Amino acid sequence: MKNFLFLGLFFILYGCVTEQKKTNPNDFLTKEEQAKFKFSIVRYYDDLAPKATHETKFDTIFDSYYKKKSNASDLLFYYFDNEKKTAYFAITKIAPSLQVKKVATVGSVTYNDTKAIETYEEKFRTWKMPVAELQQKTAMLFSKFIEGEDLSEYYTINSKGAFIIEFPDEVTQYDVKSRKWVTK
16 A cells, blocks of 8 residues: 555656756757757847858858857757747857856747748847856856746846846847847
8 A cells, every 4th residue: 555655645746847948959959950949040149240241241251250150159958849840059158368268148939841930939038157057057047048937037137136137128129020130
């Protein structure tokens, strides 16, 4: 009788634990696919190439610049939602600093049948942080993001000094239509 009670309690508790989604890019993409993925979105998450504008940044003359930028960034987390046909990502890049620090850009992207980007949105960008701290905080935020949880408590204005999310803020928002951060 004790065994049945124990098993029943075990299954009830096990059923209450939510399954952690896999977010390691290696679980979804080969190294080559990761490189192609980063290159497909680098013109959005990284700086403009010298002499490029938002209208010309896709010109092939800038490919070598963006190839270097995508190679220098890390695909920290990745999750593909088969139901929504949406890829969720967290990409880090080196930030200007006296010590090695990085920022993370977290967002989502969908592709059409010809592998062209259909939708692209950056949900947030972190403050620059030491690498280990950034990985830990981005892991927590990315998990909340793919679960559809509210992230506003981590915005600078609400963070009570524990700065995690730099953008969006009360001045800077992401414009989905133009696919860039804009200042009000």
